Amino acid sequence: MNSKRPNSIIIKGTGKYVPERIVTNDDLSKIVDTSDEWIFGRSGIKRRRIAADGETTSDMALKASKAAIESAGLTPHDIDLVIVTTVNPDMLFPSTACILQAKLGIRNNIPCFDLEAACSGFVYGMEVATSMMASGRYKNALVVSSEKMSSMLDWKDRSTCVLFGDGSGAVVLAASGEENAGILGNVLGADGSDTAMLCMPAGGSAMPPSERTVREGLHYLKMDGREVFKHAVRIMQEKALEVLDLCGVSAEDVALLIPHQANTRIIETVAKRLKIPSEKVYVNIENYGNTSSASIPIALDEVVRGGKVRKGDLVLLVAFGAGLTWGATLVRF
Ligand code: UT7
Numbered sequence: 001m002n003s004k005r006p007n008s009i010i011i012k013g014t015g016k017y018v019p020e021r022i023v024t025n026d027d028l029s030k031i032v033d034t035s036d037e038w039i040f041g042r043s044g045i046k047r048r049r050i051a052a053d054g055e056t057t058s059d060m061a062l063k064a065s066k067a068a069i070e071s072a073g074l075t076p077h078d079i080d081l082v083i084v085t086t087v088n089p090d091m092l093f094p095s096t097a098c099i100l101q102a103k104l105g106i107r108n109n110i111p112c113f114d115l116e117a118a119c120s121g122f123v124y125g126m127e128v129a130t131s132m133m134a135s136g137r138y139k140n141a142l143v144v145s146s147e148k149m150s151s152m153l154d155w156k157d158r159s160t161c162v163l164f165g166d167g168s169g170a171v172v173l174a175a176s177g178e179e180n181a182g183i184l185g186n187v188l189g190a191d192g193s194d195t196a197m198l199c200m201p202a203g204g205s206a207m208p209p210s211e212r213t214v215r216e217g218l219h220y221l222k223m224d225g226r227e228v229f230k231h232a233v234r235i236m237q238e239k240a241l242e243v244l245d246l247c248g249v250s251a252e253d254v255a256l257l258i259p260h261q262a263n264t265r266i267i268e269t270v271a272k273r274l275k276i277p278s279e280k281v282y283v284n285i286e287n288y289g290n291t292s293s294a295s296i297p298i299a300l301d302e303v304v305r306g307g308k309v310r311k312g313d314l315v316l317l318v319a320f321g322a323g324l325t326w327g328a329t330l331v332r333f
Contacts (some may be wrong), residue, residue, distance in 0.1 A: 003136040006175035009129075010182030011331060012140070013072025013172035016301040017063035018049040018165075018288060025162070032158040039162045040286075044264025048165030048289035050150045056090050058099040060168035061146035064294075065104060067301070068170035074140060076104040079172070081141040082112040083129055085121030085293040087200075087322070088148040089114055096146070118198070119260050119321025120188070121145055121293030122169070123329050126317075127186040129173050136175065144170035145293035152200055154220035163262075164221070165289035169297025181332050184314075185247040187239055188327040197231075198223045198322035229266060232320045236260075236270045239328040240318045247330045251276055255313035256303060260320055261285040261295040270318070282308070292321065309333045 024047045025036035039045055051060065061084055069076055082104075084097040097112035117124040122145040129141040146168035153161045176182060202218035203209055213219055236259060244251060251274045259267045264285055271281045282299050291298060296317050303309050310333065317329040 005134065005136040006177065008176045008178050008180070008182040009133050009173050010176045010178065011171050011333070012174035013068045013070070013074070014297065014301040014304045015064045015067025015069070015071060015170045016168065016298045017060050017067065018167040018298070019051045019055060019060070021050045021052060022047050023050050028162050031155060032161060034158045034162055042265070043163055044283070044285045045163065045289045046286045049167055051148050051166040057086050057088050057146045057148045058090050058096050058103060060148065060166065061096065061100050061144045061170070062103045064146065064168035064170040064297070065100065065142055065144050068142065068144070068172050072140070072172035072174065074172060076106045078140050079104070079106055079142045080110045081129060081132060081138040082110065083115055083125045083141065083143045085115045085117065085125045085143070085145040086147055087116060087118055087121075087292055088151050100144070117293070117321065117325045118323055119262065119290070119292045119295070120319040120323070120325040120327045121321075122296045123186065123317055123319045123327030124188055124325070126173070126183060126329050127188055127327065130183050130186065133173060133175050139175045141173045142170060143173060144168060145297050147292040147294045149221070149290070149292055152219070152221045154217055157220065159225060160221055160223055163290050165291050167288055167291040167294045167298055169294045169299070169301055171297055171300065184330045184332055185243050186327065186329045187243045187246060189239070190323045190325045192323060195323070196222070197227050197324065229263065231324060232262065232266050233269050235324070235326045236266070236318045236320050237273045239326050240270070240274055240316060243316070243328040243330050249314060249330070253314055254280065254316045256309060256315045257281045257318070258296055258299045258303065258315060259318045261288065261299065262290045262320070
C-alpha cells in the first residue's frame with residue numbers, strides 16, 4: 001500500500017437519507033399532552049421523519065453512504081475505511097459498520113467500526129478518520145452517522161418524544177495533495193461526571209434487559225433537558241472559538257456555521273455569542289427534529305447540494321451531546 005502522507009483530508013462527497021414517513025407536531029399532540037405551539041416555540045421543531053417498521057439504522061446508513069460515494073465520483077470498492085457513528089446500532093454487536101460493509105458489498109480487508117459519542121459522533125468520527133488518514137494508509141474513508149432515535153423513545157414521555165427524529169448523513173473523506181484545504185482543525189472533549197443527564201439506563205451490561213427494566217421503561221432515552229441546554233450553549237461557544245483559534249482565523253471568516261440541531265434557541269444563542277449573523281447559520285431542525293449524530297452530516301449534504309458553499313469557504317461544525325461529549329471542526333471547501 002502506498003503510504004505517502006497527504007497534504008490534506010478533504011470532503012469529497014456527501015449524502016443523506018431520511019425516512020419517508022413524516023410525523024408532525026399535530027400528529028404527536030394526538031398521543032401525548034403537547035401542542036405545535038409548545039414544541040415549535042421551545043425547540044424550533046415542526047416535523048420529524050420516523051423510520052418504517054423494519055427499517056434499520058444500517059438500512060438508512062446504506063442509502064446515505066451510497067449517495068455520498070456517488071457524489072464523490074467513487075464506487076464502494078474505493079472505500080478503505082468505514083466508521084459508523086450511532087447511539088442506535090442495529091444490535092449491540094457486531095458493529096453496524098460491519099453490517100453496512102456487507103450491505104455495500106465492499107472489501108473485507110478494510111477496518112470497519114462503530115464510534116459512539118452520542119450527538120457529537122460525527123465530529124468525533126471526522127477526527128478519527130482524519131488522524132488515521134494522515135498516515136497515508138487510507139485514501140477514501142466513509143464516515144456515516146445514522147440514528148433511529150424512534151427506537152429508544154418513550155412515546156408516552158412528552159418531554160423527550162417530541163424532540164427527536166430518524167435519519168442518516170454521510171461523507172467520503174479523501175486524501176488530497178491540496179494545501180490548506182479540507183479539515184483544518186478539530187477539537188474534541190468530554191465530561192463523564194454526570195452521565196445521567198442524558199442516557200439510556202438499561203440494555204447494556206450495567207442493567208441488562210429484564211422484565212423489570214421493560215416494566216419501568218429503563219430502556220428509553222432519559223434527559224434532563226434544562227441542564228443539557230445550559231451546558232450546550234456554553235460548551236458549543238467555547239469549542240467553536242477554540243477551533244477557530246487553533247486554525248488562526250476569526251468568527252468573521254466563517255462562511256457558514258453548521259451546529260448540531262438540538263434546539264433553535266441553543267443555536268441562536270451560540271451564534272449570537274460568536275457574533276455570526278443568522279444568514280450564515282444553517283438550521284433545518286424544523287424538518288427533522290434532533291437526529292443526534294446524523295444532524296450535522298444531513299445539514300452538510302443539504303448545504304453542499306443546495307449550492308450554499310463555494311470553493312474556499314470556511315465551514316464551522318459544532319456538536320454537543322450525551323456523555324457529555326463535544327467537538328468542533330473547521331473545514332475549508
Ligand atoms: O442532542 C442532545 C442534546 N439535547 C439537547 O440539547 C436538548 C436541550 N434542551 C432543550 O432543548 C430544552 O430544555 C427542551 C426543549 C427539552 C425543553 O425546553 P425548556 O424551555 O427547558 O422546558 P422545560 O423542560 O423547563 O419545561 C417547561 C414546561 C414544564 O412544565 P412546568 O413544570 O413548567 O409546569 C414541562 O412539563 O413544559 C412542560 N413540557 C411540555 N409541555 C407541552 C415538557 N415537554 C412538553 C411538551 N409539551 N412536549
